[in-house]
């Protein structure tokens with residue numbers, strides 16, 4: 536007889552942890568399976584740690600709705616549980632006339648998404664707010680912030696544990712098989728291969744989420760679930776530039792990312808990035824040959840920075856649903872009941888703003904799971 540659980544969550548990144556803490560209920564066995572030795576070692580700890588306002592995404596998309604809702608929830612969580620953050624705001628820059636027109640469009644898009652505190656800035660206003668930045672105009676977002684992502688992960692993890700969720704680290708899910716009203720999930724850990732049975736499977740496996748969806752027999756290609764890896768590298772600026780800016784500063788966005796921007800750590804350290812490069816494999820090394828591209832990109836608005844001021848820092852990888860050159864794809868958060876898999880919830884393509892949206896994604900998935908389990 537197989538061991539039984541009610542809910543099996545695959546992946547202990549911010550999404551799996553937030554969902555675990557949301558769906559935990561007395562007398563319900565909720566288990567999180569994580570292939571690494573602890574939580575949050577992949578995309579959730581390799582990002583810009585920005586609390587996004589929700590400006591860029593198409594109206595009514597999950598990215599827009601869950602980002603705006605998640606941002607509000609996240610600030611409440613940070614306030615209520617001592618998670619470090621700063622609501623310092625961000626400026627999107629226009630460097631030439633074309634980009635000024637683009638800024639106006641971004642302003643309209645943000646307003647439609649419910650980002651109510653955006654303000655267009657003239658060149659004089661921009662210079663007053665950020666004297667070290669060169670630009671023709673700006674768009675100020677007051678509700679953008681930065682946070683200590685490790686504290687957020689730790690908070691979700693501790694809350695889930697307190698509510699009785701069990702964590703199995705060093706445990707990789709290698710098979711999922713539908714067995715009448717349940718699923719047989721096969722895992723590999725240090726002791727070998729074992730299996731258990733569960734009513735609900737939540738696939739929050741980040742960069743592997745398309746492969747996990749495939750394990751349970753879904754036609755991933757047909758469903759449009761195939762992921763493409765898009766690397767984002769960061770370079771740090773030398774410590775003499777600490778407190779160079781008071782806000783995050785972004786160029787007008789590119790297709791695959793937000794453009795190489797200036798982010799700040801909670802300690803005032805300045806970091807440049809991320810870039811957006813499609814890659815074939817997961818490799819977190821920073822390619823030093825990118826340095827010159829970073830330099831040329833930020834030189835447009837940080838005119839006094841020199842090439843030798845940049846040092847490679849770290850990289851993360853976006854699980855993108857769109858292949859190079861393709862247009863916007865939304866988060867996939869689907870209960871696969873209609874596809875013949877009741878109780879299976881797939882979360883695929885949870886790239887930015889996934890960290891910001893995490894508490895809202897957890898609520899969304901929590902509703903699905905509670906409704907299903909009754």
Ligand SMILES: Cc1cc2nc3c(=O)[nH]c(=O)nc-3n(C[C@H](O)[C@H](O)[C@H](O)COP(=O)(O)OP(=O)(O)OC[C@H]3O[C@@H](n4cnc5c(N)ncnc54)[C@H](O)[C@@H]3O)c2cc1C
Nearest residue numbers: 546548549550570579582583585708741767851889890891
């Ligand atoms: C460069 C970059 C910058 C970003 N910046 C921001 C930002 O500033 N603000 C923002 O809101 N968002 C940002 N994001 C997005 C955000 O980081 C992600 O949306 C979020 O971290 C996704 O979390 P996750 O839990 O889905 O994935 P992950 O953190 O990758 O977690 C998935 C987990 O699943 C585990 N797993 C995979 N396969 C298996 C298996 N078979 N068995 C068991 N476990 C398995 C993995 O080991 C991993 O721990 C950024 C992303 C990148 C790449």
